[in-house]
Amino acid sequence: MMKLKMFKFSFGFFKVPFKSFKKLQRKNYKVIDEQDIDYFKSVIAKDDVITNESDLIFFNTDWLKKYVGNAPVVLRPKTTEQISKILNYCNQKKIAVVPQGGNTGLVGGSVPVFDEVIINLSKMNKIISHDELTSTLHCEAGCILENLKNYVDALGQTMPIDLGAKGSCFIGGNLATNAGGIHFVKYGSMRKNCKGLKAVLADGSIIDSMSPLPKNNTGYDLKQIFIGSEGTLGIITECLIQTHPKMKNIELAIIALDKFTDVLKIYEQLKEEMGDLISAIEFFDNYSLIIQERHGRMNPLQEKNNFYLIIEIGSYSIDLNLKDILEDFLSKIDLKDGVIAQDEWQKKKIWDLRETIAEGASKEGLVLSYDISLPLPKFYEIVEETRRRVGYLAEVIAYGHIGDNNLHLNVCYNKFVKDENFHILESIMEPFVYDYIKDVKGSISAEHGIGICKSEYLNRSQTSDSIELMKIIKNALDPNGILNPYKIIN
């Protein structure tokens, strides 16, 4: 499970903490009554209609405890047909709903803003099959990613996605948010690895886009509409996922570099010489390392420098001497320091150093965290500019999946900056970060999505014509706006 800082705000748990929430008005949806609850109980098991207040808190609160909604009922259907009936009913009555997977999202997309009914997918967790011939996993949307990973691992296969929240997140949520993760550079997005899905529209229609055929040009590819739409266009209930043969041969190196231009040069050479042998290229700066060392993490390198790259290459063939290839590559470039892991323990230590940076930062105090994407030549400029802005008030650290242009920019405030200032600091920092991104044609959300958290900044990464088209599509598919309202677009 991803370890994330639980922010403790000075205001009470159930108050809506953020400005984005404050601006919103509840839309004119029907308020749930006893009759509605009775209807839900006629469709799904009574135990799966949760109305007990103490149980509701759990479902109403997001992963970061940053967003808390007020759903009066949580429904846990077991079949696509049950979801179809529920949505058809809600659509007729104009009852708003929030689809909820593992609730591990970081942008408040999977909890209600007001009193939307939660449709939780946790009871739809059947692994249906894995087809060896086509390497296709067939499962329900409520399966936990780690369970799927273990299932296909035993078959000599690997899932195309791996991320910190794997112990809790659901595959349906991974699809609905087009989740990224550490193997993106090798296998690509969830979109690229989704071979089929079933989704229920707002009116209850079931869209069966479950053909596992690699080529199928028969009209619009409807599954694309649901992937990445964060539950605003339909509820994904079932899917077919491309799995990949496990790599038999993996080597890992960490190298230290002086200038960011060196980082880019190496990245380009790596792509040129290694091609699809590359399975990860991760990046962090020395400010990140300083924080990690402060918390006792081991640095395998003898000499420090300004930037670090972790390079993983892998192959399906054991005949390939990857260590030689990596050594040969590294010997040709001008390195101050670099290490190739000699065993599994060393590999683990190197990965730990990178993967625990977020955790390390959270130990320092209040952290503002941005999941952004920028063209590589601009990748580090925003970090330096942010550093100039915050001065001595904070340490600015940068790390991320450089192979995917994905930067995690963290502003770690000094201990004397109190938690209750979070909200003011964020309101100062957000417009700067997102306007900067707009100027360099970056993305305000690389992998986490928009949800409620970034919806007011959507125009920093999308033109007004594009946002208008999103509204046209939303309105065509969900004319009553019952599906995950207030999220992405308003």
Add this chain to the structure above:
Amino acid sequence: MMKLKMFKFSFGFFKVPFKSFKKLQRKNYKVIDEQDIDYFKSVIAKDDVITNESDLIFFNTDWLKKYVGNAPVVLRPKTTEQISKILNYCNQKKIAVVPQGGNTGLVGGSVPVFDEVIINLSKMNKIISHDELTSTLHCEAGCILENLKNYVDALGQTMPIDLGAKGSCFIGGNLATNAGGIHFVKYGSMRKNCKGLKAVLADGSIIDSMSPLPKNNTGYDLKQIFIGSEGTLGIITECLIQTHPKMKNIELAIIALDKFTDVLKIYEQLKEEMGDLISAIEFFDNYSLIIQERHGRMNPLQEKNNFYLIIEIGSYSIDLNLKDILEDFLSKIDLKDGVIAQDEWQKKKIWDLRETIAEGASKEGLVLSYDISLPLPKFYEIVEETRRRVGYLAEVIAYGHIGDNNLHLNVCYNKFVKDENFHILESIMEPFVYDYIKDVKGSISAEHGIGICKSEYLNRSQTSDSIELMKIIKNALDPNGILNPYKIIN
């Protein structure tokens, strides 16, 4: 250029030849008048407003000369903004239009059915740039695929798509039809390789979905809507395409197998042992070979058998001894005969044998040709069933991209079956083929699309709810239905 048989029908050139056309009624679009022509001439160069009847024939006729429309005018805009103005005008006046690329489609999607205005993209053929760092090609939609291929080749890169029509087809059309081709098994679909595009909606709005960032989860991924929609939702005018480093090391083998179950077994083992080294797995049956031999093609194998596989593996690394790997693999399987190409000439001969099957078949006489996709265990059954049905009347041959489940099923009628019977034979064969595909959950169009040719059979590969949703999307984006009417859905 792909060599395709030009069918000579007994009815006149400008008559609508097919049943699918006969059923259609012209919808109530405005008929073009002088004022409209004057408007077009005010937006684009006069020379690019073509109204001369002898010139129009070329644009009105599809590649196979199977479909002939009656557009009174062809427009050749040079910019996205000009297309925006034209569409905005046409939308207001309810003038129907057909976007046209290289006009190499095989389902009649790029020519008018009645008197729709042709918007031909041939004047938008600028290659804008190639970004080395991200391997991204930026170009206009009217670029010919082969020109792009030559351009990136010189940079040590390769295009993700390669197909027979590359000398004529446009990249915009490749995107609009989500084209496949011979490298699909290695690089995937056009959808997977499109990093961005610009499209103009029916009302003239310009959708700029041109972010080349690998990760960008900021709302709905609008480019997905236009890819594969065959010009019915918008006109693609510009794009960003992922290119790939050229493979440095390629080996090719051809093997003969006894049973189709052997084909599947080898395919599975290949995937398991070679992983992403595989760059092509092509298939043909002995009936195809017999036709090829009749036309003097060389068969490099000593012994004949029922099925043949061509296996190409490739690597970016020259350190990998692919020949050893391939030899090792082939020595472990029980083969009647197999050959590894020893030089470029042998490679070319093996590829020729496969790539000229369609041409060989067309020399025999009247051919019905189906581009279909089936689950692999069912892949060859339809061929045998078709063979039983046609008896001595025709030779039934099967070949295709087995790595993509893509079968080209050709029914080659004997010479005494006259061309004018095409239409009757097709009307007998089509329902059988497409119903069979429906039963086995295959696809009636693997890579060619639906166009006008297969629209009445769309329900064999899509549910009624899915077709309904396609209509909702079409209606939302193009409420007046001016964009490529009568195609895909009606």
